[in-house]
Amino acid sequence: MEEEPEQFVFDFKRETAEIVGGSSDELKLKLGEFAGPLDLLLFLIRQEQANIFDIPIARITDEYVKYIRLMKGLDIAVAADFLVMAATLIEIKSKMLLPRDPSELEEEEFEDPRKELVDRLLEYEQYKAASQMLYERTTIEQAVFGRGKIESDDANAEINASVFDILTVFQKILLRHRDEIKMEIAREEISLSDMIKTLKRRIFEEMELNILTFFEEMQSRRELVTAFIAVLEIVRTESVKLTQKKTFGEIILKAVTNGTGN
Amino acid sequence: MEPEIEKQSARSMAELVAIVEALIFVADEPITTKLLAEVIEEERDSVEAAVVELQKEYETRESGLQIREIAGGWQIATRTELHEDVRKFLKTRPSAKLSLASLETLAVIAYKQPVTVPEILEIRGVQSASAIKTLLEKRLIVTKGHKETVGRPMQYGTSKEFLIQFGLKDLTELPSIEDFEDLAG
Amino acid sequence: MEPEIEKQSARSMAELVAIVEALIFVADEPITTKLLAEVIEEERDSVEAAVVELQKEYETRESGLQIREIAGGWQIATRTELHEDVRKFLKTRPSAKLSLASLETLAVIAYKQPVTVPEILEIRGVQSASAIKTLLEKRLIVTKGHKETVGRPMQYGTSKEFLIQFGLKDLTELPSIEDFEDLAG
Numbered sequence: 081m082e083e084e085p086e087q088f089v090f091d092f093k094r095e096t097a098e099i100v101g102g103s104s105d106e107l108k109l110k111l112g113e114f115a116g117p118l119d120l121l122l123f124l125i126r127q128e129q130a131n132i133f134d135i136p137i138a139r140i141t142d143e144y145v146k147y148i149r150l151m152k153g154l155d156i157a158v159a160a161d162f163l164v165m166a167a168t169l170i171e172i173k174s175k176m177l178l179p180r181d182p183s184e185l186e187e188e189e190f191e192d193p194r195k196e197l198v199d200r201l202l203e204y205e206q207y208k209a210a211s212q213m214l215y216e217r218t219t220i221e222q223a224v225f226g227r228g229k230i231e232s233d234d235a236n237a238e239i240n241a242s243v244f245d246i247l248t249v250f251q252k253i254l255l256r257h258r259d260e261i262k263m264e265i266a267r268e269e270i271s272l273s274d275m276i277k278t279l280k281r282r283i284f285e286e287m288e289l290n291i292l293t294f295f296e297e298m299q300s301r302r303e304l305v306t307a308f309i310a311v312l313e314i315v316r317t318e319s320v321k322l323t324q325k326k327t328f329g330e331i332i333l334k335a336v337t338n339g340t341g342n
Numbered sequence: 343m344e345p346e347i348e349k350q351s352a353r354s355m356a357e358l359v360a361i362v363e364a365l366i367f368v369a370d371e372p373i374t375t376k377l378l379a380e381v382i383e384e385e386r387d388s389v390e391a392a393v394v395e396l397q398k399e400y401e402t403r404e405s406g407l408q409i410r411e412i413a414g415g416w417q418i419a420t421r422t423e424l425h426e427d428v429r430k431f432l433k434t435r436p437s438a439k440l441s442l443a444s445l446e447t448l449a450v451i452a453y454k455q456p457v458t459v460p461e462i463l464e465i466r467g468v469q470s471a472s473a474i475k476t477l478l479e480k481r482l483i484v485t486k487g488h489k490e491t492v493g494r495p496m497q498y499g500t501s502k503e504f505l506i507q508f509g510l511k512d513l514t515e516l517p518s519i520e521d522f523e524d525l526a527g
Numbered sequence: 528m529e530p531e532i533e534k535q536s537a538r539s540m541a542e543l544v545a546i547v548e549a550l551i552f553v554a555d556e557p558i559t560t561k562l563l564a565e566v567i568e569e570e571r572d573s574v575e576a577a578v579v580e581l582q583k584e585y586e587t588r589e590s591g592l593q594i595r596e597i598a599g600g601w602q603i604a605t606r607t608e609l610h611e612d613v614r615k616f617l618k619t620r621p622s623a624k625l626s627l628a629s630l631e632t633l634a635v636i637a638y639k640q641p642v643t644v645p646e647i648l649e650i651r652g653v654q655s656a657s658a659i660k661t662l663l664e665k666r667l668i669v670t671k672g673h674k675e676t677v678g679r680p681m682q683y684g685t686s687k688e689f690l691i692q693f694g695l696k697d698l699t700e701l702p703s704i705e706d707f708e709d710l711a712g
Contacts, residue, residue, distance in 0.1 A: 115442040116468030161468040200467065202523075207465060209522035211449035214508060215439070221509040223425035224410075225432070227418060228555040230604070232617050233370055241630050242501065243485050243693045244478045247702050249627075250634035253651055356589055364591030364605040365616050370624075381616045403584065404541055406549030420549040431550050431566045475710045487700035496706045 117165035118204040120147065125201075132201060135194055137176055141169040172197060270303060275310040283320055283335050291322075291331040358384065358392040359399070363418075366393075372415025372506065413505035414512055440476070447473035448482060448500075453519045455499035456486035474498065482507065543569065543577040544584070551578075557600025625661075632658035633667060633685075637701060640684035641671040647683075659683065667692065 114120040124143045130136050145166055175193035192198075270278075283289050291311060298304040311333070314320050319336040353361070361382055366373055375393065379386040393416055397409040406424055410417045420428050429435075440448065447470045450462050462470045477483040481503040488494040505512065538546070546567055551558055560578065564571040578601055582594040591609055595602045605613050625633065632655045635647050647655045662668040666688040673679040685698070695701065 115446050116466050118467040119442075159468065165467065203465060204467065206519050206522040207446060207449045207453070210453060210519060211442075211445040213517065213522075214449055214452070215445055217508045217510075218439070220422070221507060223422045224509070225420040225425070225428050225549075225553045227367065227603070228553050230368065232368055232613075241625050241633075241693075242478075242481060243695065243702060244707075245630060246634045246637055246693070247704065247707065249630050250638050251704055253631055253635060256652065257650060360589055360591035360606070361609055361612050362591065364609045364613055367592055367603070368605060368613055368617065369620070377620070381619065382612055399588065403588070404545055406545035406547070407552055418552070420553060421545070424546055424549045427546050427567055428549055428553055432553060471710045478710075484694060485700075485702050485706070486694070487696055488706075496702060 115208075116159075117162045118201060119208065120144065120162070121165065121169075122201060122205060122208070133198060135198065137169065137173050137194060141166075141173045144169055168197065270306060272306055272309060272313070275303075275306045276313055279307070279310050279314055279333075280318065283314075283333050287335055289333045291333060294333075353382075353384070355388075355392065355395065358382075358388060359396050362389060362392045363396055366396075366409065366416045366418055369415075369417075371502075372410075372413045372417045374415045378416075411511050412509060413502045440480075441473070443468070443470070444473040444476050448477055448504075451477070451483055451498050452500050452504070452513070452516060456489070456497035457499075458489050458495040458497050460495060538567075538569065540573075540577065540580065543567075543573060544581050547574060547577045548581055551581075551594065551601045551603055554600075554602075557595075557597045557602040559600045563601075625665075626658070628653075628655070629658045629661050631655075633662055633689075636662070636668055636683050637685050637689070637698075641674070641682035642684075643674050643680040643682050645680060 114123065121140070121144065124140055124147070125132055125135060128136065128139060128143065130140065148162055148166055151162075172193045279289075279294065282294070294311075295304060295307055298307050315322055315333075321334055321336055323332045323334055362378055365378055365381065375386055375390050378393075379389045382389070393409065400407060400409050406421055407418050408421050410419050439445075446466055447462060450465050451457055454461065454465070459470065459474065462474075474483070481501055483498050483504065484501045486497040486499040489497050500513070504510075510516065547563055550563055550566065560571055560575050563578070564574045567574070578594065585592060585594050591606055592603050593606050595604050631651055632647060635650050635655075636642055639646065639650065644655065644659065647659075659668070666686055668683050668689065669686045671682040671684040674682050689695075690697065
């Protein structure tokens with residue numbers, strides 16, 4: 081039952097993608113998947129049944145901007161590239177509104193502000209058609225199956241590697257290597273005086289520190305012992321006091337602020 | 343004395359067809375005529391003839407299998423018409439398709455290779471980084487060295503896996519990009 | 528009413544043979560007559576007859592393959608007489624297929640060459656002897672002389688075959704980590 085939608089993840093003919101105007105401001109959007117701003121633009125041009133060589137730039141710009149607002153309103157992340165295209169459209173629109181310089185009236189010299197965009201759209205449309213061709217090819221190809229596993233396959237492994245795999249694997253090794261070095265460094269025992277320094281800094285930064293939390297951060301038994309001694313030491317010599325909210329409750333280390341600390 | 347002179351096939355055509363069939367079968371990816379010829383130490387021409395003969399044989403006996411030329415090599419695969427039963431047995435669904443963005447990026451790479459990320463952006467009008475990553479992970483594209491230009495950006499092209507997954511003998515089998523022109527407008 | 532009664536084959540014997548061939552071909556393990564019959568919804572007797580027919584077909588055309596009954600199921604395998612050639616092919620086939628251990632070792636050698644076994648051990652954190660042997664056999668790496676240090680260990684580097692198989696013009700075409708940084712997103 082669920083197989084159908086898998087077969088057509090998207091629809092090149094885009095029959096489902098349309099902006100449906102609802103009552104008043106309540107616009108409803110049937111979202112089609114747009115591969116990019118050029119894709120959206122082509123869709124709008126087709127929806128307006130406009131001639132690609134004579135794009136009604138004002139109308140299309142309005143539609144385009146409306147669509148983007150709608151996406152934003154629906155909290156759909158609008159990629160920067162869509163905004164860039166909006167700016168381009170607005171720029172073309174304003175150029176079109178400028179009165180033509182009478183000295184440039186000869187047709188040949190007059191460069192249509194839309195020309196570059198049209199060229200891009202035409203080129204893009206070719207690749208879009210090519211991608212549809214690829215889509216059809218892979219659909220057909222999925223009807224052909226290779227043989228099942230045979231014994232000799234086991235002798236031949238596993239990963240059909242490309243240069244990309246070599247790099248990815250190398251990166252992973254480097255990361256693993258770095259983690260090991262980090263662990264080795266961490267394994268070196270921390271001295272009592274360093275532990276006291278760390279503890280002091282934590283108490284004065286956080287004002288109060290749960291002893292259990294601090295102990296849990298220790299990586300080994302030796303460290304834990306050092307931490308314990310450090311706590312005893314700091315309570316004895318510094319303006320820090322141990323408090324316990326109730327019997328067997330959590331023990332908190334607190335800096336004594338209105339200090340009579342020696 | 344040249345050893346080449348002695349390289350005279352002691353095999354009959356029927357034997358050649360049989361050994362070629364066995365090797366195409368055990369190979370786990372399309373096997374080239376060249377490699378077949380090397381392994382069995384025969385002339386490439388006779389190997390080629392044997393494969394074509396084999397291909398015909400499969401067709402005339404209306405086998406459930408076919409000998410296909412793909413990605414520059416030969417492969418045995420099931421016949422398209424049988425896909426429903428095969429899929430039912432394998433309990434597979436058509437695998438997840440590429441997204442629209444990935445397909446478009448792949449189309450640009452297939453036709454423009456070797457091509458860099460900025461060049462793809464230029465055509466598609468949208469960043470394609472995540473599509474490229476997907477295509478690399480799916481092994482449909484490979485890196486093609488650096489472009490000798492500012493910043494030496496990496497170039498990409500399609501892979502052998504691309505040919506296999508899209509059922510192409512080679513890249514020339516792709517229709518030319520100009521053929522898609524009349525679809526415009 | 529038994530549904531069995533309605534189960535009348537719409538398939539001809541030839542069609543049955545073809546579909547049975549395709550299913551045996553795609554199966555990872557020997558497939559039983561019972562399972563075949565279930566998948567294509569035919570009587571076991573006719574399926575059995577189709578397999579026997581198929582088996583005969585392979586024999587009479589002196590195929591390089593055979594339909595074998597094994598472990599209570601059916602399987603396609605290469606013909607025994609051809610095993611020498613098949614074995615030779617399996618041993619020599621060039622392939623970019625590697626185990627993870629070999630791939631890791633190859634990656635270290637590619638990026639750190641020339642590099643010695645102790646250096647590879649240092650980086651990978653595991654012994655790589657058998658991986659190096661595999662890579663040498665696959666001709667993906669070559670020895671690069673001794674390192675002038677204690678024990679004069681052998682150094683390794685990638686081969687020309689490596690460049691060919693991975694589609695590189697030269698080693699400068701190996702991508703660097705920075706090349707893919709843009710794709711990270």
